[in-house]
Amino acid sequence: MEMEHGYRGPAGGGAEGGFDCEEAIHTLYTFLDGELTLERRLDIQRHLEECSPCLEAFDFEAELKIVIARKCRDSVPPSLLDRVSRALADASGPGVGSEDPGGMSTL
Numbered sequence: 001m002e003m004e005h006g007y008r009g010p011a012g013g014g015a016e017g018g019f020d021c022e023e024a025i026h027t028l029y030t031f032l033d034g035e036l037t038l039e040r041r042l043d044i045q046r047h048l049e050e051c052s053p054c055l056e057a058f059d060f061e062a063e064l065k066i067v068i069a070r071k072c073r074d075s076v077p078p079s080l081l082d083r084v085s086r087a088l089a090d091a092s093g094p095g096v097g098s099e100d101p102g103g104m105s106t107l
């Protein structure tokens with residue numbers, strides 16, 4: 001067997017359901033918002049089972065959304081939501097310092 005060298009992405013273009021990574025990620029957000037048909041969800045789930053990069057991305061987003069959704073139901077204080085979004089910003093940025101460097105104290 002010979003592998004082609006035109007390797008693109010982890011799922012390699014031969015998705016059985018006609019579902020590739022780009023579409024999976026794109027649809028993921030709709031999925032998380034609960035605005036997908038059952039059929040569509042199964043398509044995504046099947047893709048995630050075979051594609052770990054997508055699964056990881058999905059896991060992170062899904063967990064976050066679920067946590068937030070649950071906390072919101074229990075009427076979480078907005079300060080916690082603020083902390084979550086800050087943590088996210090921190091995680092994606094290079095800087096790690098979360099304390100005020102400039103001495104701008106907010107009362």
Ligand SMILES: [Zn+2]
Nearest residue numbers: 011021051054
């Ligand atoms: Zn994928």
